[in-house]
Amino acid sequence: MEVDPTNTIKGNNWTVEANFCEWIGVVCSNRRQRVIALDLSHMGLQGRLSPYLGNLSLLTSLDLRNNSFYGMILIEIGHLSRLKELILELNQFEGNIPHILTQCQNLEVMSLATNRLTGGIPREFGAFRKLQQLNLSSNDLQGQIPSFRGSISQDIDSLQKLQKLYISANNLTGMIPRTIGNMSSLHKLDIGSNQIEGEIPSEIGNLVNLERMSLGVNLLTREVPREIRGCIPKEMGFLKRLTFLELSDNALDGNIPSSIGGLERLQRLYLDNNHLEGLIPNEICNLTGLGELLLQQNRISGSIPKCIENLSSLQMFLISLNNMISVIPLSLWGLQELIFLNLSHNSFNGRLPLEIGKMRAIESIDLSWNRLTGAIPSSIQEFESLALLNLSRNSFQGSIPQSIGHLKGLEFLDLSYNELSGMIPESLEALAFLQILNLSFNKLSGEIPNGGHFGNFSALSFIENEALCGNAIFQVPCCKVNGMKSRDKRLHILYITVPIVSVILLVLIICLLRKHGATSEKALVLMLVYKGTLANGIDIAVKVLNLHIEGALKSFDAECDAFRMIRHRNLVKVISTCTNANLRALVLQYVPCGSLEKWLYSNNYNLDLLQRVKIMANVATAIEYLHHGQPEPIVHCDLKPSNILLNKDLVAQVCDFGIAKILAENKLETQTRTLGTIGYIAPEYGSEGKVSTKGDVYSFGILLLEVITGKKPIGEMSNADISLRQWVGASIPERVLDIVDTKILRMKHEDPTLSKFNSIVLLILELGLECSKDLPGERMDMKTIMVKLNKIKLSLP
Structure with missing residues (x-):
């Protein structure tokens, strides 16, 4: 470790005068004065680990959590045969996990979480025979989830003592291996926030000691396993110890199994944002300890079970965006512990x-x-x-x-x-x-x-x-x-004034169009966004439609339809619309700090790296909501800096759905002749006229590259014939700092070596390139992008 021994750490001196066994965080054996434990957690240390660490042959515990160590995990740690506890979480370690760690056969706890580790999970990890806790969450691990025979483990019997397995928030793919059901001691399992697909293996039903299971934010499909779906044996309920079950944000379909009522200790049940259908089984009322029940954004029908009054501990019940009908049962209103109730977007009567x-x-x-x-x-x-x-x-x-x-x-x-x-x-x-x-x-x-x-x-x-x-x-x-009220007189006045105002606006539009020569077929559908102020002092933006352009009315209707369906903190809010024979206009929320384009390219405005990442995370959240938070996906079709506005807190709000296409349910793409802005449009738009959610992903990727480099997609590189994507791809990973927006570099003060800065920027640029791949099928979806970008944001100081 690169540590200055003269530094003061938590009030204690690391000095050459003092015996090292007296240094804070160092524990020595009484008889031989040999180091047996190092606890240097939360000390603000940084640098690379020294390979001499491998000489501490009596070391049983190494805890370096929550520092700023970087570089590769030392292979010399594999020589510490007596090591029982290895905790390196919350640092900046990178590269692959060394296979040699499996030589630490006495390991009981290993946590490498929240670093920048890449590659797969070593299959040699199956050699661990005493391991009780394995935490690899919040890294960039790839490949399939361990099969537990030949991947994480060559012999599953060697992991019989594992009680906690955390591998969430990575980029793991493939299916959940069926051999996971052999880990009979497992108490907690978290595989959430990956890209796992396929069905949940029925063998999970063998984990009778399981208390918490989280499989949320993946790509899981099909039904919950037969063991959950079937009848519960009288002798023993299924997973009786389970207290937490999260299957949110997948693509699960089928019914909620009636045997879920056997999970008698369950306290939290999250099944939201799936494709579940059918009725809520009455057996759910057997879960008398349930505190939170989340079923929103599914296709559940029928009514709320009358026996819901049995859930006397229920504090949160969310079932919005389903197909529920009938009256709300009287028994629901007897839940005296309930804190949050959402039954919206159903057909309750x-x-x-x-x-x-x-x-x-x-x-x-x-x-x-x-x-x-x-x-x-x-x-x-x-x-x-x-x-x-x-x-x-x-x-x-x-x-x-x-x-x-x-x-x-x-x-x-x-x-x-x-x-x-x-x-x-x-x-x-x-x-x-x-x-x-x-x-x-x-x-x-x-x-x-x-x-x-x-x-x-x-x-x-x-x-x-x-x-x-x-x-x-x-x-x-x-x-x-x-x-007495003069309603008739007021309406009469409105009938007179509205057409007059419309005509005045129309004349103004025509005059301005003629002045600027914008009456040709190539003119924009929407023109001249006006700023206005209501009588109460609230500022608004009024977007007036150019009625002289072919397809203008259709565009206006499309934008109105899109805005009518959505409401999100990262989307510009529509306040009202104005429609008559002479005028089409939208009254929008006024966003005071202007567009992202102004902040990127004006000399008077600057954004540091964290601000830019936060803005793009806001945009990702908004587009994810459009794609996945609606009954029918909404495609923006024109993502670019001028369509991203910033409020006074520099929170991004996406605007301009003038050419948005609302896709039919279960329909991934639609044909169109309307294109977005050159440089941001996906290749399939121009070649085949196809509009899909993956087109927005492409535009987002180009936008991400633009935000980091400060270069527009076309014609701003040294070679005018090369695109922004090609320029970035040719420059990384060796010349990252050469292509970063100089405004970001000028605002960079900490980390003189720029090593952390370089690695974070590289991650962002790689994500932009992944999003903007030529083939739509190779692009990730916005859910995955949002998770990745938020992880990058959290890694920034």
Whole structure:
């Protein structure tokens, strides 16, 4: 280790004057004064390990976790035959895992997690006979998951003592080997966040001691194993010790097996974001210790089991984005420990009962996008801890209950798109923490309250109601003294003014088009984004459509359809639309700090490496949501720096879905004549006119290369005939620093050797090249990209 012995570490001196057995972190044997343990964890050390470490022949424990050691893992560690504990996690070790480590036959714990290790998992690891814990998570390991015969292990019997196996957050591929079922002592298994495919092997059912299993964020398909699906023997339930089961974010289909009710100790069950269908089995009510049940984003149908009241410990129940029907069972409202409830985007119907007030611990309720009817029950006031209430997109009738004003902790209230009538209760003025209010698209009348936080809400919170009046900032008429409303007169004024405004805007558009010669077929479909300010001072962006271009109306409809379906923190929010015979316009959220293009190419703006990686992680999250977070995938088709806007915190928000194509369910590509921007469009766009989610992946890869190099995709390299992708590919890995944007290098102060910086940039550029491969089938999907980019982000200081 390259350590200055004069440095002070945690208040203790490493000095040549002091006996080394007195140094902090060094443990020596009493009789022979030989080093038997080194605990140098969390000391801020850096550098390469010294090969002389292999001379500490009596060493039984080596713990170097959470430092900045780099380079290869020393093969000399394999000479430490007495070593029982090897912990190198949370460093910057790179390269392959040395096979020689298997000579440490006394090893009980080995953790190499959160480094930069590559290559496969050595098959020689099967030689370990005492190993109880193996942690290789959060690296860049590749290849197939060990088969446990001839891969990790040549003889599975040698791993009979293994209790914990963590290999998550790598790039492992292939299938889960069936021999994993032979590891009878296994208590915890985490294979999540890889690229594992195929089915879950039935042999997992042999792991009767398993307590936690995570297989989430993979590419698993088909059904849960027969052993889980079948009947549970009376003599012994299946995996009785299991407390945590995560199968999220895969492609599992089939029904939820009824025998899942045998997992009697289960506390958390995550089956979300799969293709599961059929009913929720009644046997799930046997899981009386269940605290969290996540079933959202599947194809589950039917109703919530009436026996759900048996889950008295349930704190989180999420079943949004499914095909649920029927009324919500009365028994659900008796779950007094429930904190988070989301039943949105289903087809639940019927009324809400007065009994909903029994859920005293509830903090978040989302029942939006259903078919609920009747009045909002006054017993809602019993939700003393409620922070979020979303009842929008239903058919609730009657008045807004005054009792909502008793929800003192309420921060978010959305009752929009219902049939509510009467006045807005003044009791809402007492909600001191209310930040978001949406009462739009109802039949409300009377005066809009002025007190409390109402002065912070915009007119959008109240639009499309029958006869509201009040302060001019809400863009409603002033209230008359006698309480009479002039709705007919107001509508008459609107009918007159809207066409006049439209004509004025149209004339302005035509004049500007003529001035700039933009009336040809090659003109942009969308022109001249305007900035505006509402009466309440909120800035907006108004995107006006050029109606003189062929296909313009179709483009506008496509963009409206896309925006109507989505809502995400990394996507620019659409506030409203304006449509008539003379005008098409979108009213958008104004994003104050401009486009990524401005920040990349203006001399007045600078972004360091971490900021750039964070921005691209934001973009990846947004595109992943478009591709995988919708019932039907949405393809952006025009990813480029000018379509990525930055807010005041430099959080990226993707905009401009003007040529987005909404793909039909289970349809991977569609034909189009519309192309994105030259340099960013995938090869298959131009050659075959094919639009797919993999085209966005290509554009993202080019964008990633551009963000790091500061070069546009075409014509900015030294050779104008070479593309950005070719230029980067020819320059790495030897000349990474030669192609990095000089703005990044100027802002680089720490790490004088630039070794860490060089390796991180190389990872980013390699990811960009992987995303932008010529063949669509060779490109990864946005889920995988998002995981990889977030890992890179976490490795940055």
